[in-house]
Every structure is written in structure tokens, then in C-alpha cells.
Amino acid sequence: MPSRKDAESILVVDDAPETLEVLQRNLSGQGYRVLTAPSVEDAIRILKVETVDLVITDLKLPKISGMDLVRYVRENLTDTEVMMITGYPTVEGAVEAVKIGAEEFLAKPFTDEELFAAVKRSLDTLSTRRIRKAQTTSKLDNLCGLTGEGKAMLRIYDHISKAASTSATVLISGESGTGKELVARAIHYNSPRATAPFIPINCAGIPEGLFESELFGHRKGAFTGAISTRTGFFQAAEGGTIFLDEISETSPAMQVKLLRVLQDKEICMVGARQAEKVDVRIMAATNTDLKGLVEKSIFREDLFFRLNVISIQVPPLRERGDDILHLIHHFSAAYAQELDVPPPKFTRQAYQALRNYYWPGNVRELENVIQSVIVMTDDKEIDVSDLPQHMRFSIPEGSSIDKTLAQVEVDHIQLILNSVDGNKTQAAQILGIDRKTLREKLKKFSIET
Ligand SMILES: Nc1ncnc2c1ncn2[C@@H]1O[C@H](COP(=O)(O)OP(=O)(O)OP(=O)(O)O)[C@@H](O)[C@H]1O
Numbered sequence: 036m037p038s039r040k041d042a043e044s045i046l047v048v049d050d051a052p053e054t055l056e057v058l059q060r061n062l063s064g065q066g067y068r069v070l071t072a073p074s075v076e077d078a079i080r081i082l083k084v085e086t087v088d089l090v091i092t093d094l095k096l097p098k099i100s101g102m103d104l105v106r107y108v109r110e111n112l113t114d115t116e117v118m119m120i121t122g123y124p125t126v127e128g129a130v131e132a133v134k135i136g137a138e139e140f141l142a143k144p145f146t147d148e149e150l151f152a153a154v155k156r157s158l159d160t161l162s163t164r165r166i167r168k169a170q171t172t173s174k175l176d177n178l179c180g181l182t183g184e185g186k187a188m189l190r191i192y193d194h195i196s197k198a199a200s201t202s203a204t205v206l207i208s209g210e211s212g213t214g215k216e217l218v219a220r221a222i223h224y225n226s227p228r229a230t231a232p233f234i235p236i237n238c239a240g241i242p243e244g245l246f247e248s249e250l251f252g253h254r255k256g257a258f259t260g261a262i263s264t265r266t267g268f269f270q271a272a273e274g275g276t277i278f279l280d281e282i283s284e285t286s287p288a289m290q291v292k293l294l295r296v297l298q299d300k301e302i303c304m305v306g307a308r309q310a311e312k313v314d315v316r317i318m319a320a321t322n323t324d325l326k327g328l329v330e331k332s333i334f335r336e337d338l339f340f341r342l343n344v345i346s347i348q349v350p351p352l353r354e355r356g357d358d359i360l361h362l363i364h365h366f367s368a369a370y371a372q373e374l375d376v377p378p379p380k381f382t383r384q385a386y387q388a389l390r391n392y393y394w395p396g397n398v399r400e401l402e403n404v405i406q407s408v409i410v411m412t413d414d415k416e417i418d419v420s421d422l423p424q425h426m427r428f429s430i431p432e433g434s435s436i437d438k439t440l441a442q443v444e445v446d447h448i449q450l451i452l453n454s455v456d457g458n459k460t461q462a463a464q465i466l467g468i469d470r471k472t473l474r475e476k477l478k479k480f481s482i483e484t
Pocket residue numbers: 180181182183209210211212213214215216217218280322398399402
């Protein structure tokens with residue numbers, strides 16, 4: 036049977052070439068897409084760049100055992116099953132393998148039928164797990180463009196769905212470009228307010244003197260230039276949601292006014308004598324540590340608590356594991372369609388460089404990079420040399436599973452330094468150490484910059 040285009044993929048890991056060959060032939064014959072690796076190191080290298088549904092690994096492997104591979108898969112990949120095969124079956128071995136997450140344990144010698152049945156059982160488990168996962172996300176009618184299937188995003192979908200069922204104030208925090216505005220939109224458009232407006236306001240973008248009138252409106256003659264009565268964003272958002280982006284940029288005077296809106300659910304137009312009731316949900320976002328600003332008395336504590344009723348932290352892209360690959364595919368497909376070209380392929384090295392890059396600009400930066408490589412590259416396959424220069428260094432030297440702690444430290448420092456073009460201040464900041472400590476480490480490990 037030829038392998039189908041959407042076939043489930045299986046990675047077989049065994050140090051005996053003849054076993055690899057037999058398993059590859061048999062499983063390909065069943066229509067699966069089969070990849071092979073002779074060692075755990077090679078397997079991990081493949082798993083970093085390929086989507087694999089099932090890993091079948093031998094227990095006894097040179098250097099690193101199959102047990103460690105099972106552990107790696109369970110800790111890093113939420114959407115992959117593992118099956119262990121071994122020539123030396125022991126009850127303890129089987130118990131241990133299943134305990135750390137192997138779905139199946141198959142003792143050699145086994146018949147083809149036993150193998151196929153075990154593979155089918157593993158893949159069925161996977162598909163049940165996927166359906167369950169899809170049910171979590173499908174509670175949301177409209178994801179507003181958010182994509183991702185990793186643990187971090189599933190948690191975000193869950194928060195969105197809970198926040199959408201209430202009208203409580205939400206504070207969304209996260210680095211720049213992580214998707215805070217999309218999260219706010221998704222909450223609004225999945226809530227009973229969905230048919231009323233969602234109005235985003237960039238608090239850093241409105242001049243201080245105009246802020247109050249833009250938000251609450253003004254009466255004719257309220258100030259020089261107020262030639263007619265004009266309503267503000269709050270009246271326009273009636274029944275819906277106001278999204279206050281970069282909330283940390285609001286002045287102390289505006290903070291008091293916003294506090295009043297949150298407490299009394301009413302606003303007062305500039306120049307009006309009477310306040311008016313409004314039904315508007317407020318969400319706010321910040322890419323700075325708002326709590327830290329409260330501690331420094333730059334942001335009002337009472338307003339912080341009023342805003343922070345539901346708190347959602349959007350994690351940086353570098354902490355989303357395989358979702359980076361998912362987003363690369365997502366944006367490649369979207370931009371290729373826009374340009375009416377086939378979606379590009381990436382070499383394994385290019386994937387690794389993209390996967391290991393620090394992504395200070397998060398999803399927005401990734402989106403821009405993918406768009407620019409698609410526009411700029413004529414090659415059918417995108418390689419490391421097609422990526423922006425500062426990303427080309429983020430290819431790791433093999434996996435870290437067989438390295439000493441010191442070596443991992445050296446590699447990581449080197450990687451971060453390369454990703455910021457050798458800028459030590461920036462590197463120290465990313466690494467969470469001060470410049471002096473970084474200098475000492477560079478000297479200790481003789482790292483050239
Ligand atoms: N999970 C995601 N899936 C798809 N696209 C995303 C995702 N997260 C962010 N994006 C895209 O990345 C870009 C930035 O998202 P957004 O504006 O929501 O980020 P932000 O956190 O509000 O950024 P900033 O702090 O700079 O305002 C947008 O183009 C958005 O479509």
C-alpha cells in the first residue's frame with residue numbers, strides 16, 4: 036500500500052539496521068509514513084523538526100537508553116505517542132516504561148500482527164486524546180486568529196472560555212507581540228457581548244490632554260475648540276467591551292477617572308454636570324510588570340486590583356515548545372496563499388534555527404520573518420542562509436541530553452550572545468544575570484565574543 040499524503044507518521048528507533056529495515060518495510064506497507072533513527076540523539080534531532088504521531092523505540096540503545104527517549108517525548112511533546120520494544124523483557128522494565136509514559140510495551144520476538152495491533156492501539160489512544168483536546172478549544176466559537184495546540188495555548192483557550200462567561204474586568208499581561216489583543220478579542224467575541232462593539236484603545240497613543248474627552252466625550256463649549264457635543268469611546272462601546280492597551284501609560288489623573296468608572300459604572304462627559312450610566316466591560320493589557328509599578332507607586336494600587344479581577348498571562352513564544360513549528364506552518368500557508376505560491380519547505384537546519392531563536396518580538400516577529408522569507412526567497416526550500424542574519428547562529432550542536440551541565444551552560448550563553456549580535460548588556464538581561472556575572476562566565480569558559 037503506498038503511503039498516503041495525510042498518513043500517520045511513525046519514528047522507529049533501533050540500533051540494529053536490520054530491525055529498522057524490517058519495521059520500516061512492514062509499517063510502510065500498512066500505509067504509515069515511517070522515519071528511522073539509529074540512536075536517541077538522532078531521534079531527538081528528528082523530533083525537533085518533524086511532526087511524529089508515534090515513536091517506537093528499542094529499550095537497549097547505545098549511550099542513551101530508550102527509557103530516556105520515552106521520558107523526553109512525554110516531557111516535550113503533547114501530541115506524540117510512544118511504544119517500547121525490547122529483547123530482554125522484564126516485568127520491572129515494562130512497569131517502568133509504562134509508568135514514565137510509554138503507551139505500549141512489546142517484547143521481541145513479535146509477529147507482524149502483534150506489531151500492527153499495538154501500533155493501532157497507540158494511534159487510537161492518540162486520536163481519542165486529540166478529540167478531547169479539540170473539544171476544549173471548540174468551546175470557543177471564534178478564536179479570532181489565535182492558533183497553537185501546545186499546553187500553553189490550551190491553557191489560554193481555557194482562560195478565554197472562562198473569562199467569556201462573565202463580565203468581570205480582565206488584565207492581560209505578556210511581552211510585546213505575544214497576542215494579548217487577540218486574547219482580548221477572543222474573550223469579547225465568545226461572550227454574550229459579541230454583537231456589541233469591541234473598541235481597542237492604545238493608552239500610549241492618545242495625548243494626555245485629549246484622553247478624557249476621547250474616552251468619555253465632551254459637551255459643546257467644554258473647552259476651547261469644543262464646538263459641538265461629541266460622544267466618546269465609552270458611549271460607542273455601550274453593551275460591548277473597551278480594551279485599554281498599554282494601561283501602564285495612563286497618567287495619575289486618568290487612573291483616578293478610570294477607577295471611578297470601574298467602581299460606579301458611570302462616566303461623566305467633559306463639561307457635563309451629570310454622570311451617565313454605562314454598560315461597558317473593561318479589559319486592559321500591559322507588557323510591563325504592572326505590579327512592579329504599583330510597588331514603585333507609579334500605578335495606583337486600587338486601580339490595579341480593580342483591573343486584575345481575572346488575570347491572564349500570555350507566555351512568550353520561546354516557552355511554547357512545538358507551537359513555534361505549528362505557527363511557522365500556519366503563517367507559511369497563509370502568506371503563500373496570499374502570494375498565490377505553493378507553501379515553502381524549510382530545511383531541517385532552518386527549522387532548528389527558527390526553533391532555537393530567542394524571539395524577543397514573539398509571534399509578531401515570527402509572522403514578519405516568515406512573510407519576508409517567502410517574499411524574498413525564490414528557492415523552493417528555505418535554508419538557514421535565507422533567514423535574517425541574526426537568526427543564523429541559533430542552530431544547536433546536537434541535543435543536550437548527553438552533555439555536562441557546564442557544556443549546556445556554555446552553549447546557551449553562546450546561543451544568546453549570537454542571537455543579540457554579541458551585545459553583552461542584552462545577553463545578560465535575557466540570561467537573567469548581571470553583566471559582571473556574564474563577564475566572569477565568559478572568562479571562566481573562555482567564550483569568545
Ligand atoms: N497564537 C497566535 N496565533 C496566530 N497569530 C498570533 C498569535 N499570537 C499573536 N499572533 C499575531 O501576532 C501579532 C501580534 O499579536 P497582538 O497584537 O495580539 O500582540 P500583543 O501582545 O497585543 O502585542 P503588543 O504588546 O505589541 O501590543 C498579530 O499579527 C497576531 O495576529
